[in-house]
Amino acid sequence: MYVDSHCHLDKIDPQKIGLELPQIIENARNNDVQHMLCVCVTLEDYAAMQAAVAEYADVSVSCGVHPLYVQDSQTPVDEVASSLRQLASDSRVVAIGETGLDYFYHPESKQLQQQNFAAHIEVAQELDKPLIIHTRDAREDTISLLKEGGAEKSGGVLHCFTESLEMAKQAIDELDFYISISGIASFANAKSLREVVKALPLERLLIETDSPWLAPVPHRGKQNQPAYVVDVAKCVADVKGLTLNEVAETTTSNFYKLFKDVA
Numbered sequence: 001m002y003v004d005s006h007c008h009l010d011k012i013d014p015q016k017i018g019l020e021l022p023q024i025i026e027n028a029r030n031n032d033v034q035h036m037l038c039v040c041v042t043l044e045d046y047a048a049m050q051a052a053v054a055e056y057a058d059v060s061v062s063c064g065v066h067p068l069y070v071q072d073s074q075t076p077v078d079e080v081a082s083s084l085r086q087l088a089s090d091s092r093v094v095a096i097g098e099t100g101l102d103y104f105y106h107p108e109s110k111q112l113q114q115q116n117f118a119a120h121i122e123v124a125q126e127l128d129k130p131l132i133i134h135t136r137d138a139r140e141d142t143i144s145l146l147k148e149g150g151a152e153k154s155g156g157v158l159h160c161f162t163e164s165l166e167m168a169k170q171a172i173d174e175l176d177f178y179i180s181i182s183g184i185a186s187f188a189n190a191k192s193l194r195e196v197v198k199a200l201p202l203e204r205l206l207i208e209t210d211s212p213w214l215a216p217v218p219h220r221g222k223q224n225q226p227a228y229v230v231d232v233a234k235c236v237a238d239v240k241g242l243t244l245n246e247v248a249e250t251t252t253s254n255f256y257k258l259f260k261d262v263a
Helices: 021-030 043-053 077-088 107-127 139-148 165-175 191-199 226-240 244-258
Strands: 002-007 033-038 059-063 093-102 131-136 156-158 178-181 205-207
Touching (some): 021 033, 033 226, 077 093, 093 107, 156 165, 165 178, 205 244
Parallel strands (some): 033 059
């Protein structure tokens, strides 16, 4: 059995994929995906996202503000902590995020991103819920802010990981974090990422789709969906010289260890 540790079910376009949400969920189940974590990117989106997946017992949710949405958020950054605290206290919320830093697309909003990130780390510690981290071109600041906020207490995951082996090891060794691998690892131009995957312990890996983006080989060009997490697992198994069953069992176990509030 598999778990898609990071997807955005509310962002999948039914017209582009040719499926409605019930069919997408059924596809995942038919591919032995036993659980999905639907990840929030803005506080304004949370209510609609949660309502869309509420009837599915095998879908959990997170709550947070993605760094690329900070500038346009309707919630001022100095009010993020209080708003997040209120929304994320819901027992259905199993994680805080997606949060983090992205200096690749929006280097001009570094300060706002850091304030937003710090607020998420603070609330994660208060509510004892793990963090879901987006990080791109911000390695030192990401690790530094996590350490300053005591993020090792809540734990968390660097999702859709594309950074260095050194950063991954820091997150694992110094913060007790997990590293999540997406379909990017299967791309032809991702040789360096596959070397990172090969070097990391399976006991610290999760797998994800990041649906509707980043469909893995052999589904490139299509809208991604949780059913395709099996192909991410196949890639990890091939890279690490393991059986598919080993990857499925261990990454699923890792997911439930980290996201302890998942029913």
